[in-house]
Amino acid sequence: MPLLLFSQPFMDSPLIPLIIEWSLKIFFIFGGLMTALAYLTWFERRVLAYIQMRLGPNRVGPAGLLQPLADGIKFIFKEDIVPLDADKFLYTLAPIMSLVPALTCYVLLPFGDKFVMPGLNREIPLHITHVNVGVLAIFALTGMGVYGIVLAGYASNNKYSLMGGLRSSAQMVSYELAMVMSIIGVLLQAGSLDLVEICKHQAGWFGMQWHLFTYPPTGIIGFFIFLIAMVAETNRVPFDLPEAETELVAGFHTEYSSMKFAMFFIAEYANMVTASAMATILFLGGWMGPFVDQFPLLGPVYFTAKVGFFLFLYVWLRGTLPRYRYDQLMNLGWKFLLPLSLVNLVLTATIALFFM
Amino acid sequence: MVPLSWYLALSAVLFTMGAVGILIKRNVIAVLLCLEMMLNAANLALVAFSSFFQQTDGQLLVFLVMVVAAAEAGVGLAIVISVFRNRETLDVDESHLMKL
Amino acid sequence: MLKLIILAPLVGATILGLFGKKMNERLIGIIACSSVAISALTAFYTVFGVLLSAAPGPDGVRRVSEHVMSWMRIGGISITDFGYVVDPLSGIMVLFVTGVGFLIHVFATGYMHGDESFYRFFAYLNLFMFMMLNLILGDNFLLMFVGWEGVGLCSYLLIGYYFLKKEAGDAAKKAFIANRVGDFGVVLGVLLIFFKCGSINFQKVMAWAATQPMETLGMSAVMAGGLTTIALLLFIGATGKSAQIPLYVWLPDAMAGPTPVSALIHAATMVTAGVYMVVRCNAIFTKAPSALLVVAIIGGLTAFFAATIGIAQWDIKKVLAYSTVSQLGYMFLACGVGAYAAAIFHVMTHAFFKALLFLGSGSVIHGMHHEQDMRYMGALKKYMKATYWTMTAGWLAICGIPIFAGFFSKDEILWKTFSTTALPAPFPMILWGLASLTALLTAVYMTRLMTVTFDGAERYDQKPAHHDDHGHGHGHDDHGHGHGHAFKPHESPLSMVVPLAVLAVLSVFGGLVGVPHILGGKIGVHNYFEEFLEPVIAVGHQVPGEHGAAPAGGHGTTAPAGEHTAAAPAAHAPATPAAPAAHAPAETHSEGLEFGLMGLSVVLGVTGILLGKAFFGKNPLWQPPTLLEAKYYVDEIYEAAIIKPIENVSREGLWKIVDVKIVDGAVNGAGRLVAGLGDTLRYLQSGFSRTYAAFIFVGAVLLIGYFFINKP
């Protein structure tokens, strides 16, 4: 986590209170998020079940609320199988490589503005660290996530896994382009790569200043490109080719079991949350909402609500859409989304130049 | 406060490792990796000078070097693929027709 | 506006050249003609609508100019600006070039009907128009030279249009090479102008030339590198382009091209470019009496010389070609005696009647199914009434019968030659005699042409079996019968007859714009042509003191005084009384003398016609002297005296010794040296890329080590 270590406050401020503040923030955010991720699985299964006119997990605890706990315990106690011909080192490294960048992203996300701690009179920003190239940093980290999948596919020494890994790397690289291109318009408007600045740029007017609505219609086009690319980037339905159960026997993590599998699983959900958060920050105004200026602690609430909407969207898509074929996927990415996002970028620039 | 010379020394070490790697590695891909390493060594020196003198030029050059490196990697790997397709090997010494 | 004139034919040429292959003839014809029509209409509007009402510039010349861009910028100094300009001189030229050009385009749609590369022909023709307009309208020497070369190229392409025929290809090459010789002179001349004056803009150069002192008559001036040298160099170019002695030989051969081409390029427009240039540079020529003398002598000789050959030719187009050469000689004669307006007047009338005659001959050839030899024609009057009558107008015009256009212009040249003071004493009389004799000869050979072609007995079937040396590259023989058995010539289609008619009208009445003062003055008709052109020609002229009251006005033309006041500031400048006013003949000759000479020339013309009618009417197949029929063996002499020696030197000297031994030897030696070096060095090149990398690495380490030892 180099970004964290060298950011300016670390170097200059008195250390001890800062370390306490950070430890607490990290504890709350990660504790909360890990729990949320666990319950996200429950959420997904329940919603999916309702979409398919079923009930879903409802036996363990009230309304199945203890189901994630049970799953976790099961994962921990499963046997950790390593295939005979596998490359042991890489096989172990892969889930770590997958999970670490996914979780690291959270240190960059702003959940709200600063608030003054009553009693201590200490101003506490509602994010762990503040980097002036936050957007790029997030992309750097999600880009690193590819390696986990690639390595898993390679190290398993299994042709399905290899295929899954190859597909995954191709897909992620392809869609990352469209994704980055689609948000340049937003960056152009905000004039910053700083996530906090981008959020603040969208303040006021009861949401009409969100980048989704400004510079019509480029905001909406960019948003939809981002949405599609986001789903593809996180390998979710309808773009879940790397782990297509029916074709590749769950793809790159076929051979994985126990906690290693759980790590992939968590990484995937963590990436979903990151992507949703990015969509929220970039297009839906982040933590901005009514009265957030007066009560800064409302920020995380709005933020969570908006992210929740996207998470629901993920599940909704999974419940309704069939999977793409591989060549269709590539065509969509390279021949439609990328050109469209380029055109959109030019359009945004034109509007910015002539109308603003 | 890290002196400039430290960065330059590190850059030299990295560069030398890349250069030696080009000589001793036989796998084409490894040779390309060593090439990237040398480029990065140069980048490191450029950034060091850039921030030492507080001039942007060094970093701009690094940016351009990265673009060139990307282009080089793309074309290089394409060549590797087509050579591999023809010769079923990645040994650089097997492709030794670069002479009269 | 001017750009539209220039660009319309270019657009036409581009469209036809690129897409014409797929189009049908009708569409091609419409595109080609309409592009020239646009050009012509714009030109008419520019001249009559804009130029005539434009305010005269500081030098008294009305101009419509259009700056296009800065051309050839070297180190911040603009060598020349690229622009177009219409002044009275180029105005007249552009009018008849586009006008006659349009008529010939229309004619050609009929004449070329059925040709397999119809579109190519019109693409070339349009391209020619574009180049010709550049030549005329360009406001500097360089742009004129671009047009000059461009029309040369188009001429080459069009002469060689039937490139499958060896004759056509050879003729094209001949035209091109002969022109190159002349172009060299133009290049040198322009460079010398730039060197001397520092500009190549016409206006600036002429203003500069006007300030130069008069040069002396004699060899010393020729070699001095001053105005005389410039004038002569430019004139060399003119002899090439306008077919004067000694470079005239290409023009008769150029008749291998299609007839509309002969009419447009080799009679009406391109060949007059030389005259145009000389008139354009009149300020230079006026200051160079030696050059004027050369121009006049060459012109007079060419006129006479070509006329004598013209009498003896059998090919109808060759007759007209020599006639053209002869008439061009007249024009240069006019230039040489300083009668620039007369020269341009003759250029214009000649364009009318010679285009008419050529198109008429084209009509005849068309009607005769591509027979060009007059021996196998005869009695065509019966079959081709329209052609006959229109051609008659042209015939009378060229013979100089009064009222017809040729009379006014030719008579003016003769009179100016007789009365000029620009040449030393015996020359005006000699040249006048030569020119008058030529006028007689002209009437004779033109009458011969008309009589042999249109009168007498039908001789269509007397063609010997080996007749195929004419006109069959055309690919147009849809009539299903050849020569050797009786057939009937037919009249040409309407698209050919209408242009003939228009040109006939112009040939008859076109001369009335330049009625001499002694005829028109009494009834209030001015010599409008000369008045219009006067300012351009007056630029830089020094007028002798005794003519101060009637400056630059020709022989007593009572032009509006205001115009002349504005005409030329230089004109009123005090000048050396000894300097002869080249363009303004001394008023010493009486009106009676002028009337007398005019009468004489009419008599000569009529005599020629009667003589021709009487003689050729009786024996149309009169065998001319071999010397004349063989064109004085000029081609053979050139072959033996110039071409063969060059060929021999090239083959024996340049090729076998210089090229093979020295050049090739050096190249081969260098090659062998490198090969030997490579043989020894190739062991360094193992083909293993890692070895190469090692070399580089060693080199880098050594280089850094070197800098330790030799600290920079």
Next chain:
Amino acid sequence: MTIQQIVFIVFALIITAGGVGVLVQRNPLYSAFSLILSFIGLAAMYILMGAQFLGVIQIVVYAGAIMVLFVFVIMLLNVRDDELHPDRHKYLLYIGVPLGLGLIAEVFYVVTRVQIAPAITDMHATGTVGTVERIGVGLLTEYLLPFEATSVLILMAVIGAMHLAKREKE
């Protein structure tokens, strides 16, 4: 020893370890991952020097794009280890290592002996040299031509790579 110096040493060790890893690993995939490690270390160095933008770009471009390409190709060709036939140019090892040592010695000599006046005492994080704004302005004004030239270069590389790697149709 300041905290920056400690950080420098840590990451210098990581970078060097990555570089050595590239050299000694026989499996190209391991080499590639060693190099990624090295690159991440370099990114940290850049950030340490105040070039935040380049630091992040280093990860995005090198680790995120170029190295993915390498890994992708390695997996595509699925070559496990160096081929087994004997090395014909063993001597290069004996030339290369001493040469490398020589080069390092030379550079060290230069670095220690040549004095450059310390223009800026605090090298990192204070100036605005490394910000996106400065780099963007530099690229689009003074370095516009090289910038455009590299974009053309990239285009050529894309087309060239496609042409080279395309399987010819039989």
